[in-house]
Amino acid sequence: MTSTSNIQSVQSESAVYAPSSHFAKAMPSLHVPDMATYEKLHTQALNNPENFWGDIAKEFHWYKPWNTVLEWNCPDAKWFSGGTTNACFNAVDRLVANGQGDDVAILWEGEPAGDNGDTPEIRKITYKELQNEVSRVANTLKRMGVRKGDVVTLYMGMVPELAFAVLACARIGAPHSVIFGGFAASAIVDRVHDAKSKVIVTCDGAWRRGSIVPLKENVDKACEQLPEVKNIVVLKRVGNSINMKSGRDQWWHDAVAKETTSCACEEMEAEELLFLLYTSGSTGKPKGIRHTTGGYMIYTAHTAKLTFNLLPRAGQIFWCTADIGWITGHSYVIYGILANGVTTFMYEGAPNAPKEDRFWRIVQRHKITHFHTAPTAIRAFMKWGDALPAAHDLSSVKLLGSVGEPINPEAWMWYREKIGGDCCPIMDTFWQTESGGHLITPLPGCTPMKPGSCTLPFPGVDAAIVDEQGNELPANSGGLLVIRKPWPGMLRGIHGDRERYIETYWGKIPGMYLAGDGARRDGDGFFWIMGRIDDVLNVSGHRLGTAEVESSLVGSKLVVEAAVVGMPHEIKGTGIAAFCVPHPDYAHAADDALRQKLMLHVTNDIGAIARPDMIRFTTGLPKTRSGKIMRRLLRDVAAGKETTQDVTTLEDFNVLAKLRESDE
Numbered sequence: 001m002t003s004t005s006n007i008q009s010v011q012s013e014s015a016v017y018a019p020s021s022h023f024a025k026a027m028p029s030l031h032v033p034d035m036a037t038y039e040k041l042h043t044q045a046l047n048n049p050e051n052f053w054g055d056i057a058k059e060f061h062w063y064k065p066w067n068t069v070l071e072w073n074c075p076d077a078k079w080f081s082g083g084t085t086n087a088c089f090n091a092v093d094r095l096v097a098n099g100q101g102d103d104v105a106i107l108w109e110g111e112p113a114g115d116n117g118d119t120p121e122i123r124k125i126t127y128k129e130l131q132n133e134v135s136r137v138a139n140t141l142k143r144m145g146v147r148k149g150d151v152v153t154l155y156m157g158m159v160p161e162l163a164f165a166v167l168a169c170a171r172i173g174a175p176h177s178v179i180f181g182g183f184a185a186s187a188i189v190d191r192v193h194d195a196k197s198k199v200i201v202t203c204d205g206a207w208r209r210g211s212i213v214p215l216k217e218n219v220d221k222a223c224e225q226l227p228e229v230k231n232i233v234v235l236k237r238v239g240n241s242i243n244m245k246s247g248r249d250q251w252w253h254d255a256v257a258k259e260t261t262s263c264a265c266e267e268m269e270a271e272e273l274l275f276l277l278y279t280s281g282s283t284g285k286p287k288g289i290r291h292t293t294g295g296y297m298i299y300t301a302h303t304a305k306l307t308f309n310l311l312p313r314a315g316q317i318f319w320c321t322a323d324i325g326w327i328t329g330h331s332y333v334i335y336g337i338l339a340n341g342v343t344t345f346m347y348e349g350a351p352n353a354p355k356e357d358r359f360w361r362i363v364q365r366h367k368i369t370h371f372h373t374a375p376t377a378i379r380a381f382m383k384w385g386d387a388l389p390a391a392h393d394l395s396s397v398k399l400l401g402s403v404g405e406p407i408n409p410e411a412w413m414w415y416r417e418k419i420g421g422d423c424c425p426i427m428d429t430f431w432q433t434e435s436g437g438h439l440i441t442p443l444p445g446c447t448p449m450k451p452g453s454c455t456l457p458f459p460g461v462d463a464a465i466v467d468e469q470g471n472e473l474p475a476n477s478g479g480l481l482v483i484r485k486p487w488p489g490m491l492r493g494i495h496g497d498r499e500r501y502i503e504t505y506w507g508k509i510p511g512m513y514l515a516g517d518g519a520r521r522d523g524d525g526f527f528w529i530m531g532r533i534d535d536v537l538n539v540s541g542h543r544l545g546t547a548e549v550e551s552s553l554v555g556s557k558l559v560v561e562a563a564v565v566g567m568p569h570e571i572k573g574t575g576i577a578a579f580c581v582p583h584p585d586y587a588h589a590a591d592d593a594l595r596q597k598l599m600l601h602v603t604n605d606i607g608a609i610a611r612p613d614m615i616r617f618t619t620g621l622p623k624t625r626s627g628k629i630m631r632r633l634l635r636d637v638a639a640g641k642e643t644t645q646d647v648t649t650l651e652d653f654n655v656l657a658k659l660r661e662s663d664e
């Protein structure tokens with residue numbers, strides 16, 4: 001079959017790929033070998049979640065067993081109430097105790113690697129070494145006065161020490177709040193402030209495509225507004241010149257080296273906070289999503305086990321390309337993979353450093369067996385050409401993963417053929433920061449696959465498509481994606497904002513968790529995600545609130561009003577389009593220079609991921625008579641489409657005409 005015929009066939013949804021027999025043959029065993037087993041598990045889990053999740057939790061280490069598996073008082077769930085455990089113990093010490101101490105836990109490759117990418121720094125950290133390193137970091141934090149419940153902020157590059165720090169926090173019961181290293185100083189200010197965090201762990205800098213991201217400098221800038229930060233630990237990674245403030249800042253290599261490798265794990269109540277992770281919502285202020293110890297740990301470990309068919313000591317090397325600053329990195333670079341006793345591979349830098357074939361060199365060099373990335377990356381690989389993956393031996397790869405945004409069928413086909421040797425199953429995993437782990441996903445060797453569909457709910461996830469009143473819709477009707485029953489990995493709230501938690505997720509359709517995505521279910525019960533229904537954009541698989549970008553644009557003082565919408569983008573999936581009304585002082589010169597200034601402002605203010613792809617200047621924004629910006633109309637204009645929206649309520653018809661006229 002040629003790739004063109006594949007692409008044509010998949011444009012009709014009838015294309016179904018049988019669960020890969022190739023995968024089944026390549027595995028010593030399958031956790032869920034067929035659909036009959038899946039159906040049985042799913043029904044059992046829905047009918048009796050207590051037994052189902054209780055049995056799974058028994059595979060982990062508990063200091064004290066739970067009294068009840070689930071107490072559900074919508075919207076509050078308590079999982080494994082009365083039980084005490086430790087997530088670090090279960091991801092590290094338990095494996096050492098089970099005889100995996102000498103197995104590689106983390107395999108890491110640094111970005112700088114010579115002209116061809118062939119001489120990188122490589123580190124292998126066994127489970128035993130990980131236990132030692134994590135304990136040293138944990139002791140360092142304790143020495144600085146960090147106690148159970150104190151939030152520690154981590155703002156680092158993709159280095160093993162970031163994983164050590166995450167696990168060290170878990171070890172001593174100090175919730176971590178990881179901030180993506182691509183965010184700028186203001187993001188640090190908001191998050192540190194909201195979490196009341198007094199300790200930051202950072203690096204001097206991070207490597208990104210051969211240049212240095214000045215992490216410590218960003219922290220210093222943020223700390224001008226954060227007098228509450230008392231201690232900063234700095235890992236030397238790139239050797240750039242930085243300021244060290246005496247009394248506040250200390251080097252990782254000084255502080256950590258002098259600590260011992262012995263540090264007992266803190267006994268944590270199952271419902272005690274494991275971490276906060278900030279994510280964008282529909283207001284300008286990111287939400288601190290709360291995840292607790294027992295439920296998150298069990299859920300990420302179990303979803304990782306089934307979705308990727310993880311098996312300890314079977315030679316599996318799992319590479320999820322996500323940054324640890326996002327939920328995917330938390331769940332499927334660190335917790336879920338390590339808890340299964342499988343080697344997690346981490347790469348420090350960019351896919352095109354020094355050249356566009358870097359990922360394929362890595363796959364070949366380390367014999368990666370599970371490769372998991374985002375559709376935006378796949379589209380970039382497609383653009384870079386088939387010759388690059390073809391020039392490398394990718395035969396070690398047995399399973400592919402996709403996450404973060406809907407995967408278009410063309411990308412799905414390319415991924416399967418060019419990376420997956422035309423036989424690897426693709427796990428298109430739908431989930432969210434809030435869900436902790438997979439919600440809807442195929443299981444390898446089990447679920448038939450339809451390119452572009454995330455297929456069926458994970459066992460026990462009661463996903464449905466409903467109308468605004470919560471009535472389930474018939475097959476193929478677009479509607480709201482909801483989850484009707486609690487699951488162990490679900491968020492336990494938004495930090496410091498109970499009302500927003502209730503209103504965002506549970507208030508719109510009482511009793512149901514509203515995911516915020518539009519979706520439909522086809523006649524076979526397969527889910528097709530259509531995209532966000534709120535003012536959240538999914539740019540390159542990263543969540544970004546339109547309000548965040550708007551407030552940054554207005555904050556530049558160069559414009560008086562701004563409206564941000566998504567627009568189709570070949571690589572990013574969704575690009576950022578901004579419609580701006582310039583400040584009167586600049587109105588006469590609303591030109592390319594102003595556009596560049598605004599783009600730079602947003603990049604410095606939020607980070608490069610928020611940089612608008614298109615800025616249009618206008619004298620006014622189209623609004624309804626009640627003053628609401630007509631975003632759908634702006635989306636049509638940004639996409640270059642004739643608007644389908646009723647414009648009879650448009651306040652000023654001329655605005656629409658002018659928007660169309662304005663050049664980019």
Ligand code: PRX
Nearest residue numbers: 403404405406428429430431432433529543
């Ligand atoms: O819109 C959905 C999209 O990403 C959103 C969640 O973003 P975030 O919390 O940053 O987590 C991303 C990684 C789990 C969802 O509401 N999304 C995520 N995975 C998929 C997806 N859309 C379609 N298909 C997916 N597989």
